[in-house]
Amino acid sequence: MARRAWSLLLTALACTLALVSCAEADTVEEFVRRDEARSGVYIYNLPLTDTTAAYDVWFYSRTAERPLGSVQLNVQWLAPSGEAFSETVYMRRVEPRGSKELYRSGVVPAQAGDWQLSVRPVGVDEDFLGLGVIYKKRDGTR
Numbered sequence: 001m002a003r004r005a006w007s008l009l010l011t012a013l014a015c016t017l018a019l020v021s022c023a024e025a026d027t028v029e030e031f032v033r034r035d036e037a038r039s040g041v042y043i044y045n046l047p048l049t050d051t052t053a054a055y056d057v058w059f060y061s062r063t064a065e066r067p068l069g070s071v072q073l074n075v076q077w078l079a080p081s082g083e084a085f086s087e088t089v090y091m092r093r094v095e096p097r098g099s100k101e102l103y104r105s106g107v108v109p110a111q112a113g114d115w116q117l118s119v120r121p122v123g124v125d126e127d128f129l130g131l132g133v134i135y136k137k138r139d140g141t142r
Contacts, residue, residue, distance in 0.1 A: 031060070031132035042131045044117045048109040050137065055107045058134040059091060059119070060100040063127045068094045072122040073131075075103075080113030094128065106138075 032042045048055060059073065071091040078084050091101050109115065119131060 027134065027136045029132065029134045031130055033130040034126070034128060036130070040120055042119045042121075044119075044133045046115045046117055046133075046135055047113070048107075048115050048135075049112050050139075051109050051112050052139075053108070054105075054138045055109070056105045056136045056138065057103045057107055057117075058100055059103050060098060060132045060134065061091065061094045061121075062098040062129050063094050063096050064129055065096055065127055067096065068124065068128065071124060071128075074120040074122060076118045078116040078118070080111050080115065100134070103133075 028046070030044055032044070037043075061071070069092070071094050073089050073091060074086070075089055076084055076086045089103060091099065093099055117133060119133075121128060121131060
């Protein structure tokens with residue numbers, strides 16, 4: 001009887017681990033090179049499927065040779081329903097060794113699903129190598 005209970009426990013544990021491994025990643029990072037941007041717009045698909053969690057979002061970038069200061073980013077969020085929200089923000093500085101800056105902290109999606117984040121840097125040249133986004137899920141904040 002003890003052997004059967006042990007076997008059931010191991011089976012349950014294996015199933016639980018399999019389900020956890022299929023879950024949404026807590027941190028996702030994606031970098032789009034300048035030549036991959038669509039007409040200067042960097043597009044990211046963010047699966048924000050948990051409306052009970054908050055997400056922190058960072059932008060990161062780097063330049064080839066010289067630093068850039070106060071890089072304007074025209075940002076647009078497109079909800080799964082098609083609703084859009086736009087704003088302008090700035091990265092204080094983009095360095096050749098790379099720069100990372102918090103864009104938003106504690107973002108709670110109003111709708112569960114795939115959100116599209118589109119970013120157009122303004123006034124950058126070929127020294128700007130691309131733009132990345134990092135988003136991290138924080139559970140239990142609501």
